Amino acid sequence: xxxxxxxxxxxxxxxxxxxxxxxxxxxxxxxxxxxxxxxxxxxxxxxxxxxxxxxxxxxxxxxxxxxxxxxxxxxxxxxxxxxxxxxxxxxxxxxxxxxxxxxxxxxxxxxxxxxxxxxxxxxxxxxxxxxxxxxxxxxxxxxxxxxxxxxxxxxxxxxxxxxxxxxxxxxxxxxxxxxxxxxxxxxxxxxxxxxxxxxxxxxxxxxxxxxxxxxxxxxxxxxxxxxxxxxxxxxxxxxxxxxxxxxxxxxxxxxxxxxxxxxxxxxxxxxxxxxxxxxx
Amino acid sequence: xxxxxxxxxxxxxxxxxxxxxxxxxxxxxxxxxxxxxxxxxxxxxxxxxxxxxxxxxxxxxxxxxxxxxxxxxxxxxxxxxxxxxxxxxxxxxxxxxxxxxxxxxxxxxxxxxxxxxxxxxxxxxxxxxxxxxxxxxxxxxxxxxxxxxxxxxxxxxxxxxxxxxxxxxxxxxxxxxxxxxxxxxxxxxxxxxxxxxxxxxxxxxxxxxxxxxxxxxxxxxxxxxxxxxxxxxxxxxxxxxxxxxxxxxxxxxx
Ligand SMILES: Nc1ncnc2c1ncn2[C@@H]1O[C@H](COP(=O)(O)OP(=O)(O)OP(=O)(O)O)[C@@H](O)[C@H]1O
Ligand SMILES: [Mg+2]
Numbered sequence: 001x002x003x004x005x006x007x008x009x010x011x012x013x014x015x016x017x018x019x020x021x022x023x024x025x026x027x028x029x030x031x032x033x034x035x036x037x038x039x040x041x042x043x044x045x046x047x048x049x050x051x052x053x054x055x056x057x058x059x060x061x062x063x064x065x066x067x068x069x070x071x072x073x074x075x076x077x078x079x080x081x082x083x084x085x086x087x088x089x090x091x092x093x094x095x096x097x098x099x100x101x102x103x104x105x106x107x108x109x110x111x112x113x114x115x116x117x118x119x120x121x122x123x124x125x126x127x128x129x130x131x132x133x134x135x136x137x138x139x140x141x142x143x144x145x146x147x148x149x150x151x152x153x154x155x156x157x158x159x160x161x162x163x164x165x166x167x168x169x170x171x172x173x174x175x176x177x178x179x180x181x182x183x184x185x186x187x188x189x190x191x192x193x194x195x196x197x198x199x200x201x202x203x204x205x206x207x208x209x210x211x212x213x214x215x216x217x218x219x220x221x222x223x224x225x226x227x228x229x230x231x232x233x234x235x236x237x238x239x240x241x242x243x244x245x246x247x248x249x250x251x252x253x254x255x256x257x258x259x260x261x262x263x264x265x266x267x268x269x270x271x272x273x274x275x276x277x278x279x280x
Numbered sequence: 281x282x283x284x285x286x287x288x289x290x291x292x293x294x295x296x297x298x299x300x301x302x303x304x305x306x307x308x309x310x311x312x313x314x315x316x317x318x319x320x321x322x323x324x325x326x327x328x329x330x331x332x333x334x335x336x337x338x339x340x341x342x343x344x345x346x347x348x349x350x351x352x353x354x355x356x357x358x359x360x361x362x363x364x365x366x367x368x369x370x371x372x373x374x375x376x377x378x379x380x381x382x383x384x385x386x387x388x389x390x391x392x393x394x395x396x397x398x399x400x401x402x403x404x405x406x407x408x409x410x411x412x413x414x415x416x417x418x419x420x421x422x423x424x425x426x427x428x429x430x431x432x433x434x435x436x437x438x439x440x441x442x443x444x445x446x447x448x449x450x451x452x453x454x455x456x457x458x459x460x461x462x463x464x465x466x467x468x469x470x471x472x473x474x475x476x477x478x479x480x481x482x483x484x485x486x487x488x489x490x491x492x493x494x495x496x497x498x499x500x501x502x503x504x505x506x507x508x509x510x511x512x513x514x515x516x517x518x519x520x521x522x523x524x525x526x527x528x529x530x531x532x533x534x
Pocket of ligand 2: 328455485
């Protein structure tokens with residue numbers, strides 16, 4: 001027991017250590033101000049620019065699209081399963097949804113590239129072959145089970161007495177679901193969304209395949225972009241020499257990613273703690 | 281003799297949880313603006329019966345009723361009846377206070393909001409009126425926007441009563457509304473029931489004989505799914521006709 005705990009802690013510490021030490025070397029050559037304010041990211045070109053913003057924008061863009069798809073659908077599924085569905089139907093549908101989460105992301109990536117993009121192009125003329133929109137939508141489909149399953153847990157852990165109160169007042173099922181149950185479960189639902197965001201921020205394969213690999217400071221979902229994670233993969237798989245400045249950019253990008261997910265995890269932890277005792 | 285109009289009636293009512301026969305051939309009629317107490321040992325079917333008057337049992341799988349429940353002489357189990365409309369007419373207060381995790385104000389006006397009433401002045405007026413009716417106004421008037429969950433148990437229960445009143449029902453069903461409260465809060469709720477009787481028809485389930493004696497005009501004694509005795513409260517407590525009733529109210533079982 002204690003050994004695995006020690007190993008876990010050691011691994012975590014060494015990851016952070018590597019990230020930090022390589023980033024420190026990176027920032028001794030590129031100023032943080034430049035890193036945070038420059039509008040271009042071209043470390044692999046002759047004319048090197050080290051602005052992280054295009055990668056951050058790409059990440060936020062795909063993530064926002066993914067959540068915009070997954071939240072309404074996931075929440076509707078959660079509410080449906082809770083308020084309308086028969087118990088037996090629920091027992092069948094929940095594992096099926098969870099299967100969605102086990103499909104390898106590379107499959108999703110090709111689905112986005114070869115099915116969703118051509119489909120969208122049939123009615124969005126300006127849509128590029130690689131774009132943030134398809135990648136974001138498919139990423140959203142991938143995280144639906146995460147939101148629906150966690151939200152469903154949150155809604156079903158709302159005390160039965162509240163549902164009775166709502167029905168007793170003459171609420172319809174819809175009014176009970178969206179007027180009482182969802183708000184009462186909101187902290188759990190928010191946590192599910194934050195976890196989904198972390199998942200989307202960290203997602204690599206779908207974006208690498210379907211969104212192109214062109215860092216671009218834009219919020220236009222129709223053109224190719226690049227996210228933080230796909231950049232890291234691109235460099236890792238390429239022939240950039242170890243120890244070079246170009247190589248160290250992935251640690252700077254990595255630490256940016258780390259800051260994002262760390263913040264998200266803290267927010268979700270804080271929300272859980274804040275609302276935990278509400279019903280005791 | 282002309283036929284009397286009753287507010288609530290049950291005719292040959294049988295209720296089943298799957299194969300379990302929970303209510304057996306119950307006949308009862310309650311007059312308007314009276315308080316009727318349901319008493320009887322645990323598990324005898326008081327809550328089940330109470331919940332047939334607003335069809336709260338509908339959601340329980342395997343539950344079914346035979347016979348009739350009449351509200352103002354209309355059968356509420358008729359296919360044409362909409363349960364959401366029925367429950368606006370027949371309000372309910374539960375054993376454990378169950379305010380929504382919203383502000384005090386939002387709790388009181390909930391019933392109006394789901395009816396589509398949005399006008400602030402109407403909502404505010406209704407909130408004050410029903411909170412006064414529930415004898416809670418003075419205690420909460422300065423903190424209407426605070427969470428209802430921050431109130432004491434007794435205050436929460438009176439808030440739930442106010443919330444039920446805001447939909448302007450004519451019947452109020454109360455399932456042991458004071459059993460989770462301290463004696464002072466209990467006294468307040470009892471006083472309230474006494475006041476509300478002027479406008480509402482009230483049915484209250486209670487395990488507390490003194491309480492039944494204090495608040496009710498009529499008492500119905502149930503025993504293992506049967507309505508054993510139903511009469512004026514005074515008469516029942518002074519001269520019960522059935523030995524089972526007598527044994528129960530003198531505390532020999534239950
Ligand atoms: N959901 C249910 N499924 C099956 N049986 C039930 C259900 N609810 C109640 N019963 C049974 O129906 C009978 C009557 O229950 P009910 O809750 O109406 O009793 P009660 O008189 O209100 O009891 P108490 O005084 O303890 O509240 C009991 O035998 C109980 O076990
Ligand atoms: Mg009961």
